[in-house]
Amino acid sequence: MEQTAVEIKQGAQTREPMLRVHQLVKRFGGLTAVNKVDFEVYPGEVVGLVGDNAAGKSTLIKCISGVHQPDEGEIFFQGQRVRFSRPMEARDAHIETIYQDLALAGNLNVGANIFMGREPQKSYLGGLIKVLDEGFMLAESQKIMGRLGIHIPDFSQQIETLSGGQRQAVAIARAVYWKAQLMIMDEPTNNLGVVEQRQVLELVQELRQQNVPVILISHTLPDIFAVTDRIVVMHRGHKVTEKKTSETDSQEIVQYMVGALDDRRDSYL
């Protein structure tokens, strides 16, 4: 039964990509940080984006999430051509980015963080007085955390008292709650303990179960191999290869990362 479901999903992959980046170029002065990159993400797929420092992977995802505006090329999201001039526009289109610094307020509790900037309110006196609906926020955050299988001991506590992994989970839960159609995760397991790293990776798998595609950026190749379906390798602004995770190994990927292998060059030869 499950086998067929997977097959159907893979069949769907050949049809319509969720995200399609076409010949994307981003320059900073004389430096070309991203150079004519093509790249697709399909529904329910986890794509690993790897490369050495300054390979251009952060710049690439910042173009997708609206932080940078590409100089050339096109981005299609859910079949529509998009141009984001600000990160908020990408978020409104349901592209959520989990940053390394998490973008959470440590002095607020789980519910307040999940609903930050979009707080539900109850109206009194015909809308004259509006009060935060704490009950709704608590119930919804308990629901979403439960759905993702995350255990939080006390929802009323400020999240700075939670562990790094739990905070990471709150950030992910927030994105899922607000109907993320594409999740970009930049080094999500950095600064986490071993157990917490595993929890976050499980969460990535959970996102795939929920059919939310993920772009995962990481320096940690074992993480990449543990959860991704496909791996895209960048080197000095170029995409040097793209492999199915099941058809490659870390040794090969490392050779692409350091520039020893390059599909473009090899195809010229």
Place this chain on the structure above:
Amino acid sequence: MAVQKQTADLAGLAILTKERQKQLALLLSRVWAWVFLATLVLFFVVSVRQTSGGAVNFLTVRNSQNILVAITPVFLLGLGQTFVIIAGGIDLSVGHMMSMASVVSALAIRGVYNEGAPLFISVVAGFLAAVCATAAVGMAHGTIIAKLKVPAFIVTLGGSFIMRGVALLLSDNTTVIGLPPGVRDYGNESLLYLIRGEGGGIYFLNRPEVSGALLRSMDRIFPYPVVLTAIAAAIGIFVLKKTAFGRYTYAIGGNREAALRAGIPVDRHVIKLYMLSAATAGIAGFLSTLRYTAGSAVIGEALLMSSIAAVIIGGVSLFGGAGSVTGTVIGALIIAVLTTGLVMLNVQAFWQFIVVGVVVILAVLIDQSRDLIMGRMESE
């Protein structure tokens, strides 16, 4: 197997007690200000009675009302400041802002009254003039801070000097007098009057026509300025705790970048906060004008330090993100009780400053030691 289980049990026990320690530290840091205030009152009740040979009582109705009247301006300056500091800012202009408002409202009351308006309308005009003038200046402060990215410390320091100058210019460097005599009642009369003994009683809103010994024994309970300040405090508590405005304030103080990314209109909110801070200082200036039937260009000068002290003793973190209006009420009460108590003990007035200074530093030390304890528990 058995050994394993035992160690697991032990670890569980350790976690439990650690959790309990943490809760205790948290509880203590939350209630210490209350405990401190209660201890302080108790100390003065006992020591004032003892030093006066039982002749003077610290905890009388009159003295309690004096304390409330005394903290009114300190608290009002601290009220807006509480919001500003929770959001990670600071407003150094509130002292001179209050002076400016005092002068402006006195000029407005006098002007409108001399145009033939009734007394009540004139007083309302004075209120509106004070609040509008200060809110406008607050808007300028906030705009320069939020949009032009000049540090709040600098902007409000400069603003403080400017307000001082404006207040002195508007008042022509003298006290603004010539206000209608009825203004005095607004600033000094009260909700309740209490006269004890023969021919006495409790009077609501209407001051009894008495004289001599009866007048001297009459206590004014909840003077109008205290009532207005209490309403402001209640609104402040409600807004900070229960509304999106309050939530934004905490979010910006907790992680400004996160607030921005979450779509909170950070700049606009910061501008509103400085308007709020200026306006509560404006109300304080207006009330001082009513109380003294005069506008003074120097009335708020000495109050800036006390108001920030009240905010900090009340547990608002200068780093932003933490604090409450209730805390600031307690902070202001602690300062007022200290000041009044020391006077009643016949301690030379200058000692007040020293004691308040020590308490401010102590308050922050207690806050930090809590974070230290919590942090150590986390890392263990």
